[in-house]
Amino acid sequence: MAKKKRRNIHGRDGVAGWIFTAPMILILGLFLFVPVLMALYVSMTNWNGNGSPFTGGHAQFVGAKNFTSLFTTEGLTRRNFMQSIGNTFYYVLLVVPLQTATALLLALVVNQKLLKGKGFFRTAFYFPSVTSSIAISTVFLFLFSNTGAVNGLLAKVGITGPQWFSDSRGLLHLVFGWFGMHDSPGWGQTDIFGRTLWDWLSGPSVAMCVIIFLAVWTTTGTFMLLFLAALQDLPVEVDEAASLDGVTRWQKLRLVTIPMLRPVIFLVVTLGVIGTWQVFDQIYVMGKGAPANTTMTPAFLSYSQSFTSLKYGSGAAMAFIVFLIIVVLTAIQRRLMREDRVPRRSRRLVASAPPDQRGPELAVMAPTRAEDK
Amino acid sequence: MTSRWNRSRGKTAIAVCAAGALALSGCSGGSSSSATAGASQSSATDSTGATSSSSSSASDTSTPLPKVKLQVMIGSSGAAETDAVKAATAAWSAKTGSTVEVIAAADLGQQLGQGFAGGTPPDVFYTDASRIGDFAKAGDLFAYGDQINAGDFLPNLVQAFTSGGKLQCAPKDYSTLALIINQDLWTKAGLTDADIPTDWAGLETVAKKLTSGSVTGLVIGNDINRSGAFMKQAGGWVVSADGTKVTADTPENLAGLQEVQKMMKAGTLKFNTDTSPAAGWGGEAFGKGIGAMTIEGNWIRGALTKDYPKINAKVVELPAGPKGKGTLLFSNCWGIAAKSPNQAQAVDLVKFLTSLDQQLAFTKAFGVMPSTTAGAAKFATLYPKDAAFAKGGAYGQGPVNLAGFDPVMAAFNSKLATLGKGGDPKAMLVQLQKDGDAALAGG
Known part of the structure; x- marks a missing residue:
């Protein structure tokens, strides 16, 4: 009897829970989950944007053809898509580490107790993040124009600045050039998904570097805020104990602060990877893929494939491939940054250190304590 | 913040599709079904x-x-x-x-x-x-x-x-496109109305005379919407007149692009992106006096009046090529x-x-x-x-108006822009032919 009664109580709890969450489930479901499923269906049709893809025979179901053709059908669409993937790969590779490192550095700076005018600096560093990215992109267009401020400054120190937005040369190609490798060598002719290995290894173009700089500059503020919040949440006693144990500042940062910040670093890197793979507005404003498609990104290509070429199915398929890339990268990153990995390494470090330098031992405790809070 | 923006904007493409679709199935489904009636x-x-x-x-x-x-x-x-x-x-x-x-x-x-x-x-x-x-x-x-x-x-x-x-x-x-001449630079170079070019040889001659110091004789935009005029003058075009065949990889088209490249090698013609400082378009190079001539359409009048009122511009028809007159519309x-x-x-x-x-x-x-x-x-x-x-x-x-050609022309244009940096016109046209054939076949 008692058992049954308990189940009843739980049952009613369940109902209450569902009632409380129902509005959110409904809203999220209706405006997030259902549209995503609809887009998934569109990605498997040949919809051309005329009429509804769901009714009236406006679109034929074509299965996974839109997806497979992006990889297997030789032609312009695959070439553009692969180039956009290559471009964005370099973009992510540079932006994510740079913005994470800069954000952490700025957070450490504005978190110092002795710094004067903290409020001013915090606001100043955060400012780019709250400004419209379209406005910032436009300002960058002026800054980096051929006769703009950046080239003006470079000219003052005797450097002729490049023509930023029309320079399609890849950075790695430029570096290869310093070593006398100006054209594709034999091994570079290997064809991977319709592009030669040499093209894949081009690195970000000079024009893309401007966008990379812009992205780092604008996003750093937001992530600085995340780091700052985390820093202020760190237990002061651990910090003090470390100081008492006589660690240098660098040691304290490396072995106490950063390990304690690991959950936040994971968050920042994850948000960074997601945001960078979907970069769109800067590209839209700053040249729409020009020069020579070297600033083309999958998000922008998906847009133009849909709205210009009227191939909405193929455009949606591109978006879902980017979604898969992001999921896979985040999973890999989760594995790499697993909680138990770094402490084990520090433990080894501590054990191998001479006894008088064992202060950082605290670092091992820190994450656990942070979690206990 | 930008990352969040990126996130939301990046999803716009899907979201808009989906939202549009949602609206359709939700509200305007009725109107579309009444219009098509199955x-x-x-x-x-x-x-x-x-x-x-x-x-x-x-x-x-x-x-x-x-x-x-x-x-x-x-x-x-x-x-x-x-x-x-x-x-x-x-x-x-x-x-x-x-x-x-x-x-x-x-x-x-x-x-x-x-x-x-x-x-x-x-x-x-x-x-x-x-x-x-x-x-x-x-x-x-x-x-x-x-x-x-x-x-x-x-x-x-x-x-x-x-x-x-x-x-x-x-x-x-x-x-349409025409040859726009900076009258002051023209006179300064000792040229008269009798020198107005009517063929490619004439164009080469005046462009050479007008090129001096930081001034390039002819500055044009870097895509097919300008260089295409040379292809047309040589008797070629990207597609056949009836629009059923791609005719990109032809000797005529190659001759047109080679003429552009020939003048580039002589230093008398530059794309707007290759000048120093680079210009946004041919009209800007012309207005700033970087180029003594340009090839632009009638919209340049408004731009000159507004931004460069001091420029004294003369508009003449484009010089004819080996196969007669040709311009783009x-x-x-x-x-x-x-x-x-x-x-x-x-x-x-x-x-x-x-x-x-x-x-x-x-x-x-x-x-x-x-x-x-x-x-x-x-x-x-x-x-x-x-x-x-x-x-x-x-x-x-007129422009190529076949379905599916927008990305094809965009890809060609991105290659064409490298013509002044040693790009190979033959290879560009071969690729254009290949992509164009695929687009025409509905690929």
């Missing part, structure tokens, strides 16, 4: 075409059309154009009693795409000649060419807006949506807007050339300084 797309277009042609024949018998509210979406060059279109549509409203709302689109292609997908596109809209194929193939356009007098319009314009054997829409106006038409419930009124509005008086009013307001034969002749007499632009209408080549 019939296939093309027969639906035919049936609506039939209804409106019957109602327009009703208008011929001077029964006034029912009063409706029309939406006109334009890709405006500025306030002057928007105001002129608003004034013209207001005049039609006063005559017919229907109301017209003019929307100046920020991004015409995207906003039209949204309208088509959502089932409620604007009734009348600007349509670029290069987009005709895509729109017609998708069944977005109401081809009302049989309801207007196609013979009034310049034949080359009619061809530019014909897709699938049907004239899709009435040409709104047109522009750009145009928009008044597209009418296949899904518009007010097609009869829309056709009536377009007829009004393409009348000679209205077209000349547009010419006066923002410098475009009338799309009718009579209008073009009138333009040449009214604006003798710009007569060269109007003359180009007789032999100008």
